[in-house]
Amino acid sequence: MSTDKWTNQIAIAITVTDADGIITEMNPTSAVTFAADGGAKLIGTDVLACHPEPSRTQLASMYKAHRPNHYTIQKKGQKKIIHQIPLFKEGVFQGFVEISIPIPDHLPHLDRD
Template identity: 40%
Template sequence: MWHKQINASISVCDKNGVILELNDKAIEMFKKYGGADLIGKNLIDCHPEPSKTKVKSMLLEQTENCYTTEKNGIKKMVVQKPFYQNGEYAGFVEMVFEIPFDMPHFVRK
């Protein structure tokens, strides 16, 4: 599949927060927390407060979340969005990828 080796971390959980899939980059990113062994575990249990409360709320209300982070001189974009199967809420997809510090921003008309 295309997402297996893309240069972005992709994690998928069901609507209860159970981790269904991690691509290669996600397995590497979460290596110190168990990597591939996280599949089948609940992601709520993987987060400290206040993130835990935020994740619970997102799962319940099907709200998306986007933000940037910086750690060790690397800036990343985090995008978390609900996904649907046959029109029914099925869970969340998270994508995390590096972005440049001086990334251009274009306003289109």
Template identity: 40%
Template sequence: MSTVKNGYEWAKELPYAVTVCDTEGIIIYMNDNATNTFAKYGDNLIGRSLYEFHAERSSAMIRQMLAEGSSNSYTIGKAGVKKLIHQSPWYHNGEVAGLVELSIVIPQDMPHINREA
């Protein structure tokens, strides 16, 4: 059985990028995949502001998600790889405490299954 040291050990080796920020947009956690994905910005981004790495339009969206507790999802394509990006608030004692971003590589032609029928 493994021990949880910082509360994030479960995410350390996930096969997709996990980045967590606080209510000020300061990065407080990146798993191994996120660290590799964003290595071009520096060796250690913990303690740095998300706003350093985003244009004003994206920064405004981050501020809005933090203020409203809203989420944002979209897909991107880069270098022949398609990813699903999902950004969502995380909470502490019922209050928005920051955001979590998941960046997951997905198939180019990912099936969509409608389970309402």
């Protein structure tokens, strides 16, 4: 992995899996985020094995249906929005990218209607 890629310079966690659920890429922020679980050593492992129930069943369903998932969490006082988005190449399912973005305590909402 090239260290000058933009994904390595951004303070959001980006994790990529293949169509079989094997973790293929983690940017440095992702490796730090998941350090307690092995960090970058998770590359090459099954993403389903990283999740307890009921998350494991939900994730397996997402792989089967190729559907996205979006939610927010709070862990250790930090709020984050998580986007799990299916990847396609020429219409063929390739896997997922998970993007985890920290949310500030005070986030303005702008209605642009």
